[in-house]
Amino acid sequence: MSYWLALQFWVGREKYPMATRETDPTRNRVRRSKGLEILVVGAGAAGLAATRRLAASLKEINSSIRVLEASDKIGGRMFCEEIDGFRVYSGASVIHESFATTRDLARELGVELFQSPKKKGGQSYGGGRFWGLYVGGSLKQTLTTLHTMLFSPQHSLAGNWEFMRLFAILKKRAKDLDFEDHTRMLDLDTGDSFADFTRANSLGRYLKQAGELDLNCFTAGTSEQVGAAYGMALLWLWTINPATRSYLPRQGIAALVKALAEVCESFIQVSSPVKRIILEDGEVRGVAMATGEVIEADAVICATTATTAAQIIPELPQDVRTVLERVSYSSCCNLAFGLDENILADGSHAALFPPGSPTFLTMVTNLVALAPDAAPPGKTLVHAVVIGEHARALFALDDDDIVQRVIEEMRRFFPGMPQHPLFARVYRWPEALCLSPAGMLRDVHDMLRRLNGYARGLFLAGDYTRLPSLNGAMKSGIAAAEASLSYLDSMRRGRK
Template identity: 25%
Template sequence: MTDIDIAVIGAGIAGLTTAYRLAGEGHRVEVFEAADEPGGRMRSARVDGYTIDCGAETIAPNGYPATWEFIRELGLERDGALHRIQHPVGLWREGRTHPWVGHPKSLLSGAGMSWRGRLQLVRMMAAGGRRSGRVDPDRPEDSPHGELTLAGYGARHGGELVDRCLGPVASAAFGWRPERSAVAPLLAIMQGTRGIYHWQTYRDGQDTMARALAERLKVHLSRPVTRVERDGRGARLAFADGTELTARAAVLTLPSPEVASVRPDLPEEERAFLEASTFSSMIRVAVMLDRPLEPRRSGSQPRLYAFVMAAGEDSLLSGGTVEHNKCSHRVPAGRGLVTLLVSPRRAREVYDLPDDQVLERALDESERFIDGLRAAYVGHRVIRWRHGLPEAPPAALALRKAFVSRAAQPVEYAGDWLYLRPSSEAAVASSALAVERVHAWLAGN
């Protein structure tokens, strides 16, 4: 006999979707979260009428099947919870922005690329349209690119494509350094979404789905788990308050680098992949403004909802999001909100600084791109994630197949790192894998 059927550790989007699937099948499922609110890296803060996302969330019309399944099942689309993003992403290069990064229009406008670079982009898209060139998002290790890094892909297929398109987007959105991360997971995203085109976001904050799921589940907030281990044919959880409980199975949804800290009995067959699955640190500086501002542009250029840095731009920042252009519902009327993203190459030098010092460094740097940001400042929020997004290193790619095909255990996992794709879609999709493995364990025990 156990206290509950299944324990889920972590009320991020991976944990909540896993719990929802299992509870829908009739299991007694309880979710345990250390923070005082659900959402994990997809939480949102609400300050004086501003909605500040603690991560970055966009939903593509293509390539996000698991996310759309939950959106429709929860009735979020019907309830008007989604907002269509109207403005493009721009590339900052040599003192100005070039709009339409990742959009089909970039083939005409260039988006900061020469005709040679645009030809490289066409070749990449054409290769993704062929079966031999496609990357299966569920099995990136089986792609024709093997363990090739993003930098290696640039050297082989076009440096300009990486320096002015793939690399800047990966740096700002994923916290990647091209020389450290495998290209296959990125290509799976690009091929699946078909570029940055007709994307949407949640009108009232990126935690919209997390809040909807948490309302339907038994979620224990401010309940940190300190230990998870196998207990005979089940699992035992220990909590920070000294209490324990048992479950027939447990699903751990921490970022991979944090798993070993709560698993004293971590099986050796799991350790290698977990240790190889490194994460990048992320710092976001949300700047609340008394008026809407945006990156410098010419009068003929469209407004941007985000901007990213071309390779070679020496900056503390990898880019930023113009939140009032992304979704005006998140900002008081007549005001503005800009999120500045610290470059993954520079995150270590400011990560442990006090918030006011991080803000000052970010504001100083932002004057290169956005005129008047300091003068319009009315408040800020510095958001730090020591383990922000999976880096998808080649070593993890090489070990992934063995990890996901190992025999089911009483302690299983969910999270974006299981697919080496830094996206909410990967986190949601991982819940199906976790449920499948929990079923396999329960059926055999």
């Protein structure tokens, strides 16, 4: 019944032009500060969290900090831009209550959070029409939900019973299913996918009825691609447990990125792609830039995706590389449309299309229903999400063609969708969300414990190193920063 929550899981990016310290592409030189130097590769959520933690200890550590971001903006997957009074996200801006690290960071930065609306609604497509699902709504909406549960082709009594059985299974591990400390659920990461888990527990009807669609929306992947432990945590925390709450920053996720940017911007070089992190004799030496410049460093925090980490650290031992190369990501094409009027049903935050629906769309959301400040008064902001192979097919087109294709498809289901919206934006995510495939949580956890013995002074951060989420990225960045500070302190003591 909580499909609508899927749209809250998506994480956007904040767009901030940054002052840069230009590199000289005509010179191949080593840049070295007088003290110890820490480099952070990547200025997404993990990189910004790491930089903020390092900056807090700057006076104590007597070291310089430099952050190297390949793109021309900071924030990674927390991207947002303002268009004619619309706050346009590549995803939504909701923080789950179990994102303790993120909530603490927001509070420390003075970013106000408020609880998401208790009244929520969505629609699921089936049998040639939409079926309403509402929580905390009017009597009419409650009756609509009951009608959906009883008569929708997507639902069955057997599937509802399996949902209750899954609830009982997950409730027994409720204290362990947590975005803050993934180590308590490592025993659940047995090497099975979530699809394997449902087959082993005779939950196939539930998976077809709701679970598959929820995972499509949360991860842009499938139950076969997502590990059992990750799938259980996602579904328990975002849909199945009715007691969980989520929060939104007053000014959207942009407020959190802006606050981080104000702390970190003096350390950041944008448009500065790293070609290689240099390891010699099991110790980090610095980085080689795409320009040919070499920057020496005593510690490097690699806050990129696992894919990029494997590419730019070629000297890693094979067992470490094998783990990084096994991390997989989903693909997503997310379109935002500024509209004069809402095209979804009243009281509905999202329209969902289960697998097998006669469309390449996965979901269409009305962000204003959750975050009224996302659009000017009287206007609305609608997102259309396309995932998997359909997204990859769209990537081959230019933005104008993608917009036209998606508008035509939306008009099949939403008659109010105008041919010419106020504006349209296309966000391409070849690596959208970490899927945490079967066994990945355990493998990455074990790999990180071994890494210091292979590569002293190198620290990995990113959501793939925890339970994938915004919170996982933030927590990993802070942990990497603290580990690097400890490492540098040991270097100083060794020099005395």
